[in-house]
Amino acid sequence: MREAMFYQKLEDNKVKCYLCRHECVISDGKTGICAVRENKEGTLHTLVYGKLVSINIDPIEKKPLYHFLAGTDTYSIATVGCNFRCEHCQNYEISQMPRDKRRIVGEPFSPREIVRDALANECQSISYTYTEPTIFFEYAYDTAKLANKEGLKNIFVTNGYIGEEPLRTIAPYLDAANIDLKAFTEEFYRKICGAKLEPLLESIRLYKKLGIWIEITTLIIPDLNDSEKELRQIAKFIKSLGEELPWHVTAFYPTYKLMKTPPTPVETLRKARKIGLKEGLRYVYEGNIPGTEGGNTYCYKCGELLIRRYGFNVLENKIEDAKCPACGTEIDGIGLK
Known part of the structure; x- marks a missing residue:
């Protein structure tokens, strides 16, 4: 177990967790909605580290x-x-x-x-x-x-x-x-x-x-x-x-x-x-x-087929220097080729 980040100690050994938008208030001995962050005597712990x-x-x-x-x-x-x-x-x-x-x-x-x-x-x-x-x-x-x-x-x-x-x-x-x-x-x-x-x-x-x-x-x-x-x-x-x-x-x-x-x-x-x-x-x-x-993936300007896929497999990628080879339009993203 490891002490959690992003929480505030409250009265009666309760804590308030700010890790996610639920912002759970957790009583001593209980866990938040995620069920993997536990309050032990007023200190919030993560139960899944490592x-x-x-x-x-x-x-x-x-x-x-x-x-x-x-x-x-x-x-x-x-x-x-x-x-x-x-x-x-x-x-x-x-x-x-x-x-x-x-x-x-x-x-x-x-x-x-x-x-x-x-x-x-x-x-x-x-x-x-x-x-x-x-x-x-x-x-x-x-x-x-x-x-x-x-x-x-x-x-x-x-x-x-x-x-x-x-x-x-x-x-x-x-x-x-x-x-x-x-x-x-x-x-x-x-x-x-x-x-x-x-x-x-x-x-x-x-x-x-x-x-x-x-x-x-x-x-x-x-x-x-x-x-x-x-x-x-x-x-x-x-x-x-x-x-x-x-x-x-x-x-x-x-x-x-x-x-x-x-x-x-x-x-x-x-x-x-x-x-x-x-x-x-x-x-x-x-x-x-x-x-x-x-x-x-198609070029949004000229409609050229740029990346052909089957499921999760890339079968063909025509993008050159992040641009459509047909019209030169820059294709949005990071590391597309």
């Missing part, structure tokens, strides 16, 4: 990041735990384990070992992913600082609910993030995720302001967040941050507590992509359905 539950080498497109170090591998790590309780979580076995099973597991792995292993496997980045990286902030922060010194990039795959001070603290070492914008109604966030929409939007704005490269993902779930009105609201919000920000609209498959909800039709993804492009976004991608036209 405990990896998942280690993989992934194509960076799996995060998904399509405009950041395209075609490279990323060293992906996670601990158990999450500050959301999404009913459609695809990694619920590890994200919800501390709540559902009251267990915290993981193999001991130091930040230095993570960086050393990432370099040995010729990865260009480390992704803090699978569960919510915010809840293992101290572990991610120590790792990110070491990775930065070794020339590795750092990536959060996140629900975006991090607090302002923690985000500003890790920003100098955080190069990119894929942020879930799961819906655009308070009702969805309250009922399906156990959170609020507006604090998330504030975090996304801050990510952009701090100069971190961001891409947005919306998992489209039939009858929950797939109306044309809501998809248009999401597209407009992203456009308000910058037309260069990629939007990934991805297909839902039944899982966890939404087993009776049907998969997302391909037609719904096509509709969402058209909405995003019509609202002025330069890059909108269809995800979780390999082989569709919407998985490729």
